[in-house]
Amino acid sequence: MTSPRVVRALLISAAVLAIAILFGLWSGYQHVTLQSLRTDPMTRALFFRVRMPRVALAALTGAALSIVGAALQALFRNPLAEPFTLGVSGGGALGASVAIAFGWGARAWGVPLVFVMSFGGAMLAVLVVYRIARTGVVVLPGALLLSGVIVNLIAASGVLILEYLTDPTRSLQILRWTVGSLDIVGFDMIWRMAVVLLPATVALLAFSRDLQLLAVDEDTAASLGVNVRRTEGAVYFLSSLLVGVTVAVGGTIGFVGLIVPHAVRLVFGQDLRLLMPASVLLGAAFLIFADTLARVAVSSTELPVGAVTALLGGPIFLWLLTRRQRSTAM
Amino acid sequence: MLEARDLWFSWQPGREVIRAASFTLERGRLGALIGANGSGKSTLLRLLSGVLSPNRGQALFDGISLHNIPARERARRIAWVPQSTPAAFPFTALEVVLTGRSPWSPRFHFENESDRAIAQEALETVGAGHLTNRPITELSGGERQMVTLARALAQKPECLLLDEPSAALDLKHRSALVRTLAGLRDRFGLTALVVTHDLQLIDPAFDRVFAMTCGHVVASGAPVEVLTSASLAAIFDDPNVRTARIGERTVVWSE
Numbered sequence: 001m002t003s004p005r006v007v008r009a010l011l012i013s014a015a016v017l018a019i020a021i022l023f024g025l026w027s028g029y030q031h032v033t034l035q036s037l038r039t040d041p042m043t044r045a046l047f048f049r050v051r052m053p054r055v056a057l058a059a060l061t062g063a064a065l066s067i068v069g070a071a072l073q074a075l076f077r078n079p080l081a082e083p084f085t086l087g088v089s090g091g092g093a094l095g096a097s098v099a100i101a102f103g104w105g106a107r108a109w110g111v112p113l114v115f116v117m118s119f120g121g122a123m124l125a126v127l128v129v130y131r132i133a134r135t136g137v138v139v140l141p142g143a144l145l146l147s148g149v150i151v152n153l154i155a156a157s158g159v160l161i162l163e164y165l166t167d168p169t170r171s172l173q174i175l176r177w178t179v180g181s182l183d184i185v186g187f188d189m190i191w192r193m194a195v196v197l198l199p200a201t202v203a204l205l206a207f208s209r210d211l212q213l214l215a216v217d218e219d220t221a222a223s224l225g226v227n228v229r230r231t232e233g234a235v236y237f238l239s240s241l242l243v244g245v246t247v248a249v250g251g252t253i254g255f256v257g258l259i260v261p262h263a264v265r266l267v268f269g270q271d272l273r274l275l276m277p278a279s280v281l282l283g284a285a286f287l288i289f290a291d292t293l294a295r296v297a298v299s300s301t302e303l304p305v306g307a308v309t310a311l312l313g314g315p316i317f318l319w320l321l322t323r324r325q326r327s328t329a330m
Numbered sequence: 331m332l333e334a335r336d337l338w339f340s341w342q343p344g345r346e347v348i349r350a351a352s353f354t355l356e357r358g359r360l361g362a363l364i365g366a367n368g369s370g371k372s373t374l375l376r377l378l379s380g381v382l383s384p385n386r387g388q389a390l391f392d393g394i395s396l397h398n399i400p401a402r403e404r405a406r407r408i409a410w411v412p413q414s415t416p417a418a419f420p421f422t423a424l425e426v427v428l429t430g431r432s433p434w435s436p437r438f439h440f441e442n443e444s445d446r447a448i449a450q451e452a453l454e455t456v457g458a459g460h461l462t463n464r465p466i467t468e469l470s471g472g473e474r475q476m477v478t479l480a481r482a483l484a485q486k487p488e489c490l491l492l493d494e495p496s497a498a499l500d501l502k503h504r505s506a507l508v509r510t511l512a513g514l515r516d517r518f519g520l521t522a523l524v525v526t527h528d529l530q531l532i533d534p535a536f537d538r539v540f541a542m543t544c545g546h547v548v549a550s551g552a553p554v555e556v557l558t559s560a561s562l563a564a565i566f567d568d569p570n571v572r573t574a575r576i577g578e579r580t581v582v583w584s585e
Binding site for chain 1: 376379380381400401402403404405408409410412415416418419420421422425426429430432433437438440478481485
């Protein structure tokens with residue numbers, strides 16, 4: 001049985017996403033009207049080949065990063081956890097950079113190498129961070145974030161070394177990609193991403209009840225019938241897959257997984273069974289808004305969307321950190 | 331019936347914290363598990379709850395090994411209350427108590443009105459009805475302990491395992507806790523095993539006392555049999571332990 005409260009919350013979130021999609025599609029330097037869409041082939045090409053794929057990419061990426069943020073926060077019982085702060089995005093970025101250094105077109109088992117390597121890097125990062133932070137049955141919050149920062153630094157150094165070692169064209173590709181951009185033409189890449197992201201998102205949503213219990217306490221969750229090790233393994237795998245694929249295409253876009261779940265909590269409450277699906281919808285909406293802002297904020301150029309989300313997310317992270325320290329001191 | 335049969339457990343190879351622990355607590359009885367710090371009481375309780383699996387031996391409920399009871403069915407029959415519940419997120423007390431209903435509801439269902447009524451009743455039973463909508467992060471240690479106990483009661487279990495449930499409670503709530511457990515035993519036949527350092531709580535409400543030393547159950551019996559100066563001096567390795575009977579109660583202190 002689904003609670004009316006949940007249905008209402010999801011309808012509101014879907015409405016916000018619909019507004020974001022319309023806003024993203026109709027905003028930009030090139031003014032698009034229904035009339036020009038009907039009569040001007042250039043406007044049609046711009047709308048269907050550039051703007052629409054870009055909005056779709058922002059939606060997929062924002063949804064994936066947000067649900068992973070919500071899941072990791074619950075799994076680690078840490079409100080500051082998200083793909084960027086835990087080094088998962090950094091690991092994915094290093095893996096993807098290695099793939100780009102081999103060339104964009106490279107494939108492994110028929111799958112773009114950049115996807116495979118990014119997923120591998122993300123998975124490796126989450127396992128390293130978890131291994132360092134966990135002592136016995138406890139995941140130390142400080143060690144978790146600190147090891148995430150260190151993994152990010154190591155990954156960033158690796159990316160830098162690759163930029164120096166590869167030829168100038170690929171080096172520029174890596175540099176442009178690392179700042180995070182949703183600049184894309186056509187739907188080819190979107191379909192490839194969707195094949196992975198949609199099933200992985202649904203699979204992660206299926207763990208929302210277990211994550212709700214884990215967010216309270218790990219041992220309590222086990223006593224309530226949750227298979228903790230299986231849930232952990234599945235969440236690591238699915239999170240790495242979601243982050244790996246989004247990083248491979250859009251680069252490291254930080255703090256989305258922090259901002260969106262906390263905003264959803266403020267509006268709809270703490271229940272992960274509502275928080276996770278609402279984060280999917282509102283995460284998609286948030287990144288569409290952020291990317292549109294990045295496109296239109298400065299005339300004559302476009303800001304990297306990763307810089308926009310970091311500018312918004314950084315202060316929120318610090319605010320949460322201060323609040324957490326105050327509550328610990330109480 | 332709750333039974334530990336030759337249980338062994340170690341966190342690290344070769345360093346057993348539970349060694350050949352065996353005891354039986356009959357259905358509908360209130361048992362206390364006592365012993366010095368580090369004697370293995372909490373670990374034994376976790377083994378009996380199914381949160382941990384033993385290296386050797388069996389933990390049984392009604393003659394069935396916990397290993398052979400599916401996790402969700404086990405959660406409907408046995409509830410475990412940890413020493414403390416950390417609070418990373420401001421779930422309300424009611425949301426925490428409602429997690430106790432999860433073993434009873436299908437995976438993709440939300441709790442219904444009946445579940446909410448059971449959760450609210452559990453909060454009232456432990457005297458925490460006024461905390462229903464308070465965030466758990468704003469509660470004191472004692473209040474959190476009451477909410478955690480309410481969560482366990484909301485599971486509607488046949489057996490309750492409580493790890494130092496009175497540690498953060500004031501005098502009034504300690505007595506209330508014992509009265510609640512005794513009342514649930516008398517009315518519903520609840521079986522409960524309580525790890526406690528609060529030896530004054532035990533007599534006369536509890537039916538059985540089990541004492542642990544170095545991971546082994548070294549004494550068991552009625553409170554008057556185990557709570558004696560000689561027995562407690564050996565259990566706690568303290569020759570200064572004294573006991574006295576005041577009415578129906580056994581009072582314990584160390585000089």
